[in-house]
Amino acid sequence: MSAMVALRRFIDLLLFVLLVAVEVALRQWMPPQKRGFFCGDESLQYPYTGTQTIGFAVLCIIVFGIPFIVIFVVELFRQLSHSRGKKQHTTQDAANESCYCGRRWKNIYAQIGYYLLGLLMTLVATEIAKRSIGRLRPYFFSICKPRLSDGTNCDFEQNQGHYFTDYKCESDVSHRMMAEMAMSFPSGHSSTAFYAMVYIALYLQVALSTRGSKLLKHLLQFSAVMLAWYVALTRINDHWHHWSDVLVGILMGALFAWLVARYVAKFFEGRCSTSSAAASKILVHSGLAAASAQSATPVLPAYTFGSVPYLQHHGPNHAAYGQTYHNYGYVP
Template identity: 45%
Template sequence: MSKYTKLARGICDLLIWAALSVGSLLLHKWGKPFKRGFFCGDESLAYPYRESSFEHELVLAIAFGVPTSVIVVVELFKQLPGGALRETSGKRDGCRLGHRLGQLYKQAIFYLFGLAMVAFTTMLSKVCIGRLRPHFFAVCQPMLPDGSTCQDAQNQGRYIDSYTCSNANMTDFNFRQLNQSFPSGHASIILYAMLYLAIYLQAALSTRVSKLLKHLLQFLFVMFGWYVSLTRITDYHHHWSDVLAGAVMGVLIACLTGAYVADLFAFKRWPKTGYSANTLRKPQVSPKSSTKSQAGAAPATAASNGAQPPALPAYTFGTLPYLAAHPAQAQYAQTYHNYGYVP
């Protein structure tokens, strides 16, 4: 593929992400949620109003900043496969900055595309469902067309679908958010970001000091996302089912994006006959080639027999560490996406 073709594909991916992001923004700004009614005396809507522990701007900043920063660091400083082979052929790789920047762009746009999908799906669901928030009565203080309120005895137990909010202490933003409870945008966005980051670290990070260090980082990221989601319940901004739906949405899109969009675990789909999970299989040698080998002829390799060379052991960071320890197996070097633990 020429560099111009790659550039065109990169620009096309960027435009697709931008279009999906703009669609989410338009739904947020001008989408009119379904106006749902309520029953006077509904206890699930009678919680007090509290300020958010994590404001919308902070959650978006975390979702944009933390995973992209980690992707930048890993893609710029990770060990690339194939370096040792180029040196043996007389060509030195150097830092291969162009290749690193290309991989960085691809991984970043894959993550941002998934984030845009989460945002669009969340906003579309909010507009279509129009569920009232738990603090609806405290924020809105609804007034009926006849001037009565839910505090009046004649309105107890009535279903109200025509009302106006009479609370003058709340902003227009609070009123717009009243019927956008389902699903939780905080839960869907932050859990997508943190879970995708954990999946990315599993595929791209090698920790020589301790294998558990990487898993500790993954656990902390996911727990932070779960904590932010739970604060939406304790702050009375969402019902528990809203948070659960948002969490499921974020987890599902994170898994699908990592597996099928970013293709982080492509190395696991090699043919079973070509490799073993953690050890190389010996190349199959025919009896004739075995006889020739015993007679002093050079042994046939997997490439000369037409067989696909097996992948490297599962716990390596690219091809370089393995080839440095096993220079005789240079013919098995492959470019693949397995960046696991190096003991």
Template identity: 35%
Template sequence: MAAKLLKKYFLKVTLDVLACTLAFSPCLALYALNKPFRRGFFCNDESLKHPYKDSTVDGTMMIVLAISLGFVMIFLCELLIYYHKKEKQELRQHIPANQHLPYFLMCVYRYFGMYMFGIIIQMTVTVIGKYSIGRLRPHFLSLCNPDYSQLNCTVPGLISDIYVYVESYTCVDEKSRNAVDSRLSFPSGHSSFSTFVAVYLAIYLQARFTWRGAALLKHLCQAALIYGAYYVCLSRVSDNKHHPTDVLAGAFIGCFIAALLQQHIFVTQQQMKTFHRPFRTSSNNKLVRDDVSIEEAQLLSINNSEVS
């Protein structure tokens, strides 16, 4: 039976990794091509003349921290739930003794795996938007530094050249990393990522951490997550990395994807409530289930033939 369970778990993990790889492939392809849509600009557009600044929140550190925080939070929460059920002997009633540890690990895998899948989806959606729209960052002209003497910013009959749209121009270093990045303003990747992390983990805690004695601790963690995402969003505007509308669009993407995935958590939570009757021994000494949800059965990979 153990070998059969391991085979099922291995197949599930393999399929999940394949799904994540396929979901991330458009993002990798766009990064490899590295050719965002080339958008022009209006002469004397003050919104593109802000000075370049380093990011207050480093992107790499943000990703590492978010993944680590998500794993630790989900692991500890599921561990508390596991020991709580074990003390109340709920696991002994519902699950064979040799399935206790796999049950705990599969719960961690389920919620953290969905968390990582959501991060991949969020990043892919954001990157597709960046490379397809090619909106110029607020510091674009500071990095591009085009030769204005070669630009046709004067049109007969116009008192001001602010309404003249320039499409033919050359930056000082067209192929530099910063020059390409300056065309990837919409939507904000930092805002999308941080908002997804905050909303997903906040709703996860709401669904899974149900101990009333620590309700304020749960709400404190949720507030800290929202504060962190809010700070990241504001920093992208103050660092001249994004226009306010870029940040709003990124935050919407993160919230929307997190909300879609969180339906999975609440549905699972509701289905697990039906998992309340114990296993019983039939006349042929086989364990049978009285009222086990389909979702829970899939999670545990238990069926009558396997527990015989």
């Protein structure tokens, strides 16, 4: 390994550590913004179930397990098929085989690194939004049971429709639960799940061959996106997020997935260059054809015997100067 490669990998590792440190610092030292509420707000009166359809462990499998397995398997088989194709034309020795093995692990390392970089950026962006907005979750009233500064609560008629920011929760809830109640926007499950599955769908588009079946790749892409879609819908059904929280989380995850795939991993760079080269080649050929067509000698029409050709700009008054013409020349 050269010194430049080692330095490059060290910088990459340092950037990863920096993003992880930012995420940890946000969770530890940035409390969510305290946000008020309207008494009688029905969007905050949903029951608290205490359970989640997609818990943290399942989300980790979706966000880490599935992408890692897909990238590992696809990259491994891509390199194996490439090395087999080479063996059909050239003789491979042990040194070349070890070179192919190193290339496989290098590609796997690079693809997983690209994916993790985008995932960390998605997590940091989601965490900043959660703690800056401080939107209350749909089960806020059922958990907090807020008591206002004058000792009353939202059951009193005079408090209906008024906005309050000075309150205390009557129920005995932990500090962690209090912080969780104020981090509804955007949905972290939706942003991370959609980032993972949209990224995998884009990765399969450029990495998975369709020689075996053209529908298999698209079915896998559809399944990945539908898995993320299901995760997002469960957040609304479990009353952990408002529908707008989920929508923004979906857009954030999909946007980060496209940005990383387009500008970091550069999935479509080869295809764009190939398309541009093909287009320029077509333009060159069409330009040559047009130039040759312009430089070619025009072909006179095949007149039949007895016709009287004359130039159109001579007009009908000069028709008498025309001569009888057939396919072999003028007739005197």
